Amino acid sequence: MKYLIILGRNIELSVKEVESYLIRINNPLLNYSINKNAILIEVKEKLNNIIENLGGVIAIGEILSSGEIEEITNDLSGKELYSGQKNKFNYVLWNYSKEKIDEISIYLKQKFRFEKLKAIEKKLTGKVKLQNGEIVDNLVSNLIEEEYFLFSKDDENYFGKITQKCNYEELEKRDMNKPVRRESLSISPRLAKILINLSLIKKGETLVDPFCGIGVILQESLIQNLKVIGIDKDREAIKGANQNLSWAKFNKENYRLISNDSSSVNIDKANAIATEPDLGDILKKIPTKEKAQEIQEGFENLMIKVINNLKNKISGRIVFTAPDIRIGKKRISCNIERILERTRLRLVEGFPIKEFRQGQIVGREIFVLEK
């Protein structure tokens, strides 16, 4: 089965997330090809509605036809592309193909006219800058009823329709309406989902967040029917996490909150860690190289202590973010070799992956470790 996935702004991270999520649901990625910010994936089983569990994915589409453009248009003439009730609607055509898009655009106009539908193709006028600097199309209007796409790779073209879309409103509501918020310290629900997916945790298993703060990673995990243990040495943060998880009405049997130091706390056996530790002071000015190195050393010491305290209780992966500090044009990362040597864990291939916004002084690097 083939699907199109439109990714968020950090392509490298989103691809890894999709790959990891498909392992989590026992439907591993067989193949994929990439074009701008979209990937065409091949999996064995049908994909259900999965977009809510992915933090770095904007939309998912089903392939309706593939081959030469002529084969596609012949094939589509017998198919219903519009599933709405009104006979008037707007649509967009995502272009992941070079020169062939016009043929499809013309074909769709004729097809809808023939079917007596007042269908208007709206151009994708929005733009978004990816982390790698590339600028790609973005859908900004919400007055669009249908989204189609053409993805081309080598001689093969894939036409299809977007069937799953990220519900930004729902995500924002969940984040903004919770009783306790700590804007400057909290991780976004999107990044929380990405870390959970990278941990490869499966349904019913237990995830630990040893720097849980007010519980964003815990909340996103509980939504996915995982069990969680949250630890924070700040009692106020644990109180906040408790309020947030009670507000979301999760089953209390599925979470445990511990107010303690993660470098000495004793916990039950669990399956994985996904966490955003203290990334050091919030820096308003670019620090000196010495200051950046000092922050990194403090971070490494904390991680070594916490990982060594918890690793024997964790059967699977340890996923964490680390500070990535800008000093002039260069960035200073944490010394992962030192962490690996002192914890005797290994770095999973393909990591670390950087995650930062243009101009941000402290960005993140995402690490995935295993035994």
Ligand SMILES: C[S@@+](CC[C@H](N)C(=O)[O-])C[C@H]1O[C@@H](n2cnc3c(N)ncnc32)[C@H](O)[C@@H]1O
């Ligand atoms: C960046 S915040 C985590 C934010 C969290 N992801 C959230 O959504 O609220 C880091 C947290 O780690 C906690 N912390 C720092 N050192 C700790 C330690 N040794 N043991 C447990 N918690 C610690 C801090 O109190 C802080 O709440």
